[in-house]
Amino acid sequence: MTIDAAHSAPATVPIGVSGWLRANLFSSPLNAFLTLLGVGVLALIMPPLVRWGVLNAAWSGGLEACKAVQGTGACWVFIAEKYRLMLFGLYPYEEQWRPLLMMAILIVLLLASMNHAFWRPRLAAAWVAGYLAMAVLMWGGVPGLPFVETDKWGGLPLTLILTVNAIVFSFPIAIALALGRRSDLPVIRTLCILFIEVVRGVPLISVLFVASLMIPLFLPSGMDINKLLRAQIGIILFAGAYVAEVIRGGLQALPKGQLEAADSLGLGYWQKTGFIVLPQALSLVIPPMVNSFIATFKDTSLVIIIGLFDLFGSARMAANDPAWRPFYVEGLLFVALIYFVFCYSLARYSRYLEKLARRGEVR
């Protein structure tokens, strides 16, 4: 008896383009309808979008070219003209290589930290050294690097500084708050609940206003914490409260038997927490945690209301030039693309982490 391969294969294996179409796009009347609906929507949206963004757009030629296509095409000249302002804000033009180099260092550090093969003590040392180098680059005040006060910092470097600091410093605070909220000690528990609920219960804008306007009132005169630092602390505490609740979810999802096993082996509280509880709880909540950090990244754009010009604020500022004002949408699209690149990278990294955390856990 002979059985050829075609017969022994499953009957529904799609063959060729038409087979793929049938299997993926037209497998049922509902799917066929949704496919046609999708095609229809694209057919409505895409042509005007391509016409505006590509075909009719002004790619070069200065303000005149843009004025000529205004209303029918995009003015990408605006971005070519203003990208330095959008990317670096009011940082002195001649010195903008410094924030650029700072970002390069930061991104190298971030990329290295993302790979778990590099998770060694030396990485922490690299971060400390990197922070120092970045601080010197941004502030200056050493021979060859003129001092640049933080009021002049802006654009993408400011957004990245605010976000990375928020994540790095809010994470341990969040862990402490989440553990504290489940503590057996009533004072610690109450303080943690109070902090989390108060910070969560108010908008970030008000936290920033408090940080920028009210904290100075409480400080002794003469002592002044700089505006950027105040905003940074506000964002860290805000993110900390949110992430604390995410982590608490992970703590609660941990089976009781894990704690009993750790107890019965004689592990103390910190050993149990460090080796058994946190590794499992944190890996359970990677998706919502990254979600929180992505939100934090975008939330930093609110610092505009206390007069700091981050990436978003700088883009708005660029469009304040009366001649270019009609083309602010192009500027916003440009920064939106930058936000998207970073946020999507974070989302992808989240999936890598989830896979890493799940290795070996065949259930």
Added chain:
Amino acid sequence: MSANDAGTPIIRIDHVSKWYGAFQALKDVTLDVARKERIVICGPSGSGKSTLIRCVNKLEDHQQGRIEVDGVTLDENVRNIEHVRREVGMVFQQFNLFPHLTILQNLTLAPIWVRKMPKKDAEAAAMAYLERVQIAEQAGKFPGQLSGGQQQRVAIARSLCMTPKIMLFDEPTSALDPEMIKEVLEVMVGLARDGMTMLVVTHEMGFAREIADRVVFMDRGEIVEQAPPKDFFANPKSERTRLFLSQILGH
């Protein structure tokens, strides 16, 4: 009784009572365990047998009475509790291996961090215990990759790595498929033969017959009857014991 012959008891449970809210889980339980004694505790579900052995390493608090383990009284003092837990190993119904650690890491964690043993020594000891439960070739795997019987043997080896003086078993074979029960019981029999003090909550009456020095029958939070297995199975004294034995051995 033979139980108290071998010098001072290693475990003294003295008039212990425990409540969950209004429900009394343990009623004035008194039990002494001699060194190297092997005790099987049986009884219907909800009889308090698991609760009792979980009080011995303070996974559960008792509200009345006194529990002393190897000369240390279990009170609210964390040092005492941690001391007792170092000396008492426990094997759970659900294994409770740490899923994010490899088998070897599961075994070496407590010796390294609680006993402050050098990593190399801890790993050598762990491999010896894995050898003993015949599972050494799985050392690099994660718990989720092992069968239930293998996981339970790892759990026993994990406890042994702390070189405990006493081993508590809380229904160690109840979550296992029938064909895996034997491999776990064999390990436990070997342990008993080597002279480990054991408190075993189980329905495996064959194991009790073969290994136990004393069988304790509990019902509704109290010890109803205790006797060497021969007497316990041949002529149970109380009506409740007879009923329980007929139910568990009847088919």
